[in-house]
Amino acid sequence: MRLNDFSRNIRVRDQRGSGGGIGGGKKLGCGAIVVALIGAVFFGIDPMTTLGTIDQVTQSAPSGSGQEQAQSGQTVEESCSVGPYSRESCAALSSLDETWAPLFAEANIPFQRPTLNFYDGQGRSGCGSAQAAMGPFYCPADEGIYIDTSFYDQMERQMGAGGDFARAYVMAHEYGHHVQHLTGLADQVRSAQSSNPTGANPLQVRMELQADCYAGVWAAKNRDLIEPGDIQEGLRAASAIGDDTLMRNAGRRVSPESFTHGSSAQRMEWLQRGLQTGDEDQCDTFADLRR
Known part of the structure; x- marks a missing residue:
């Protein structure tokens, strides 16, 4: 994908080399739910253990504004x-900023x-x-997209989902969660999940599939930047991170009731839409659901 160079007006924080740690915030929002199965594929971590750990971390995190990230003093360019x-x-x-701002x-x-x-x-x-x-994940508490870019190497090596458009799709998907946050949909879904815990996973799947669709909308509105093979890269990535595919690759039984992001077929379908x-x-x- 022939992306233009970035605007210096984008918002960027760089925590690399800061030593990490736990910041403020009390709750993982819809877009911040961990792709636990990716952890299972890459690191041999039991997905349920991962989710439990994140819940504990979230509950024990000290309160704060969410603006306490390490600041390197670097410019956007740096x-x-x-x-x-x-x-x-x-x-x-x-x-993504330039595409979504006019729509809002x-x-x-x-x-x-x-x-x-x-x-x-x-x-x-x-x-x-x-x-x-x-x-990669989105945190609604501070309206931040978080990424360790080494994830892209793992995506290519271990999931066969490499390429610049595949990487752009990941960014666009997380941005889709920001769109859901700004429109108020994310809050509505969180409320529904709280009132009906047994329906939490199906609602989460719908959130993720919508973010996939939003990623496709962004790409369609920038079709002049798309190169041959890009769409195939994106669909390959969407398929590789489907819940059913991740479960199989992790040696687990495919359990649709445990899906949190959707099957490979669903993810490709909504990206294509x-x-x-x-x-x-x-x-x-x-x-x-509204009928």
């Missing part, structure tokens, strides 16, 4: 030039740019600790 994939991630963020203006909804947070191995977020085993329509209104994964 932060976006450190290590592999940083500049590419910043370029994707810039494109048209809908007369206040828009706030998210902050891209780089960390290395371990960092802090407004939702608690950030660890490489989590994979966004790509084909370029219309965010076609990403309503909750439509049947």
